[in-house]
Amino acid sequence: MPDVRGWRKKFGVLAPSTNTIVEPDFYMMSVPGVTAHISRIFMANTSRDGETTEATEQRQIRLEQEMKPTIERVLTAEPDYMVMGMSLPTFRDGVEGNRMWKARMQEYSGGLGMANGAEACERALNLLQVKRIAVLTPYWASSSNHVIRFFSEAGFEVVAHKDLECPSPVAIAHVEADRIRAALREIDGERVEAIVQCGTDLNMVELADEADRWLGKPVLAINAVIWWMALRENDIQDKLYGYGRMLRDF
Template sequence: MTQFQFGVLLPSSNTVVEPDFYSMAVPGVTAHGCRVWIDEVPTEGETNRQQPRTAANETQPAVQRLLTSHPDYLIMGISGPTFRGGVDGNRQWKERMHEYSGGLGIANNAEACQRALNALQVRRIGVLTPYQSSASSDVIRYFNEAGFEVVAHKDLECPSPLAIAQVGEDECRKALLDIDSDEVEAIVQAGTNLSFLKLAAEAERWLNKPVLASNAVTWWMALRDNGIEDKIYGFGRLLSEY
């Protein structure tokens, strides 16, 4: 019997969030997606600079469609808007989402990462993104404003939203090794269309430190926000221990 229904907002180009969430499923919890239109445009240039405005305009109608399924809670399966504008930008974004949804709670990647790092009691972090530097600067800003020290970061500079899902495990593994050092207490990955779930869990063993995958962290926030304390194994320490 379903106890909780999560409504999930997805980019139209995203092919990773849904299978990731399904793989971390717990009994009695279901996730139901609605897609927000995202143009398949280069991640640099004037067209891309208009993308946040396009996505913002598409978000409210997507929320309204999700509400017809009567979800108990929402999950934002798009990372970028949750980091944009730093901590205050995230607060303003959440206020808009609460207005759109009539007050439903919403898990989002920026806040979920902040909560996870606090739970793990780490401050010095490395950050991996699939973005160009113009977009990853929002991620770095958020973490700095939230009280963390970003001591290393790497951007994979994927040329388009769809290209993010095509990044291979070898490239991600090399990026992790480039970021890692004795100064880095944990590594955080942003970008929901980057397939990173299983690699993050494996990397925790050979790096001997927390490695937080975007979709795992957001799913963890959604579960714990709703009092669902199931421990999920195979996806890293956060879901199995916290």
């Protein structure tokens, strides 16, 4: 018998312990019969007034050590599918890095499919038939370089980008809408065909839907695009309004 709430699909969601945005975003975009069950990846809320490549690499090592036990915990709920609610690890080391990362996660989960930010953005941009993009992140350069590399290797030209350089993981969720609007206008331009926002703890889903209209081009909030990938990969075609054009039109 199916789950009485998740009678269509149960999603196991992996999210950083510091992240306070992605979980409510996924609940906000819920559809009947699909449930999201969160398992937290431990992450220390370390302050950052600068960022070195070495510090970024050390965090990645610790994160990788957390992934298997985090997945094992949520597997006890018997999910049908996995959703990665953290975007940076999915962009690391370019396109091949993403494919290798996903293969490891599927090994940990016993072969379950997994929506992830990098792959979801690539799919969305290809459907939108755009090639020149601008990128907004909450990261520092040592992290956003991985994002730019991924998109470049996937066949897109990153013509502009902006790093908000948030001082800690928790501080990402403190970025207000006015600052995001200003950043979007800063990276927009005539050559930009679409804007992509990375960082699942940035409060962007509803603002991206608004920005799509006043900029007159696709603005992809990563949480909405990840959720779109999760739904469509499971043949759930419900249209959602107010969260961007992917969930509305594709």
